[in-house]
Amino acid sequence: MLAVLIILVASIVAYANGANANFKGVASLFGSGTTSYRTALNWGNLTTAAGAVSAIFLAGHLLKAFSGKGLVEDSLISDPSFLLAVAIGAAATGSLATCLGFPVSSTHAHTGGLVGAGMVASPGGVNLVHLWSTFAMPLIFGPVVAILLGTLFYLLLRRLNLAPDHRTRTLDALHFLSAGAVGFARGMNDTPKIAALLVGVSFWTGEKGILLVAVAMTFGGLISARRVAETLSHKITDMNPGQGFTANLTTSLLVIAGSVYGLPLSTTHVSVGSLLGIGIITQQARWRTVIPILMAWVITVPCAAVLAALAYAVCRTAF
Template sequence: MIRSPRQLHILDKDLDRLSAAEQAGSQSMRPLARVGLAVLFVAVVVVIAVAALPQATTGQVTVLAGVALAAYLALAIGANDVSNSLAPAVGARAIGIGTGLALVATAEIAGAVLAGRKVSATLSLGIVDPRQMLAGGSAAPVMLAALLAAAIWVNIATWAGAPVSTTHSVVGGIAGAGMAAFGATAVNWPGIAMIAGGWIVSPLASGALAAGLLALIRQKIDDAPERDRAARRWLSGMIGTMAALAAGILLGGHLGQQTAVTLGAMAGAGGAATLAARRHMARRFASAGEVRAKSRDLFGLPLVLVAVLMGFAHGANDSSNVTAPLWLILEASGEQGSAFAPGWIFLLAGGGLALGALLFGRRLVVVVGSRITRLNPVRAFCVSLATGTVVLAASWQGLPVSTTHVAVGGIFGVGFFREWDDARRHRRYKQLPVEETHRRTLVRRAHVRRILLAWAITLPASAALAALFSAAMQ
């Protein structure tokens, strides 16, 4: 039977509706699929642990529970903290969010495995006396409570779109659970004071460094009579310095190489990065047209490279939030046989960070990258370079800083510098109307207040949760 044109038109409309319904169903299933992959990751990690742990291990159920919670927390940290590494690059449109997540996820694993031990030792040994926990047989319940409280709090913050500090969450969880189990005297308050001092200094240092870098770029490159030559000199020098610092921290600070080897590697890495940056810029200058467009385009690839390096720094520093409690659980069970922390727990932490970033990291990347202040490649490069420098330096010293604080501090520094510089440039004009003054407010105060509030309540909230869980497990 031959259908009439009207019947064919109706059939086409019905097929379009079916296609739209299928697409809507596919979109609605994506969040559920991501949750399913996360659950599968935790299950696979537990199965591997069952196969790897000796059958005679004391408290094997407790160890497996600790492994499951550690995997869960690693996923939560990756989802919340990927914004620190990738938000500036995505906010500046230097890289797509999918490609950026894949690159940063790989860097997270490398940072955790290659450079995660020093900060992990600080968290394991410097908050609650490990000898007292191990002697009393309460190390495993205390650390289970800390892991559970930190994971729940970070999940709540991620759902609310607030980039909180996972380091605050874990430190608060360990301290709260330790106080509930052993009393306030068991907590190493000078150690916590040292860590808290790093939390205050690091975002201020990042903000000041990011603002200083932006001022340097404006003075030495934007206002230079020969921008091409100035950009090749100053920008390549910044990239080379960052590469040298990363090599020094990795070899000298984490792998324990001798001073001569470390200095040689720093010189080699810095020189190679500087040369590669100069060649990249020379090609850009040769192919681009208008001067200002060339200057802006130069920062695209360097920004991506710095974002990847920042992912490495985050893996090195924040993997300790997972590995430190898990190591004490293994130690209490009698499974730990090496001097400190078997290598597989760092691989677990890095893999969880990477998968959490890939599955759940998109929302906070958008919040941090575009809703605090507007970022172009130049400003985003300053934020990423400042953040990476501060976090790598802290990791070198074994100090568990908040990468969230450092990254957002850098963004604030750039935004407030731009406001100050804009006001300075227009000082000679008459008082601007209220509407124009509001338009020139470059840092969105509402997001600043929201983020600062989330920071302020993170430590006491996670400590209270951990204390409740610890008391219930005793």
């Protein structure tokens, strides 16, 4: 019974993740008027699915990190009640954010779930040093680096005439490729994090778990992405094709590097950070939207932690 619940809730986490994040790479295509919503959506889901499958071969470090090993006691990693509680915390947080149209980090939600459930299961067993070095530090500094790189890349590419304000055939091709690279990087980065929830369900451990997550993530992106898509495409900053291309290039480079080296960067934070960096330099940033998004980021971890803690208390009693 517990195994079935874990699979179900992990699938909901993946669905919510796809709904909230699959459009992040292609938001600039839609926002800059380069292509339609439907074309951007299909391209984003296709490239995300490809990245998700590649995680089988390229992102083993993240699967290990998000199993909770080193962060919580080893005995909890295969505890079905613990895994179910983490999944519930991440699923509820991600689903709520998607309904409200906020692009939040599934990485933050998952981390919060691990910490919240871990503190209830073993109050002194959460390794805070490991939490800072492996999870918190990359998540905090990721968007800062993205803002700086987005700004620098835009200034450099403008000087080299590779980021013009208007569409050209070459820029359109580069823009589509960079958007696809972000989708690929996001799939590779996020899929193993969610698949780690299935580590205690023997049949779905490893490759099969990653494939299950990839399917659920794709359905989420196809069916429920519209609200977050509007926020990313039109409410953070005005953007032209050159700016969109620059934001995607920044995001894909950072997230792919993070995936390969096992750094749990948030694609959401990096993507929004790169867009914001360009918005700041062009003085087009829409702070009325950006500030609520930043506030949503701040509460993601404690929200997921509280929900996972409550879920673990219930699961421990019920099962």
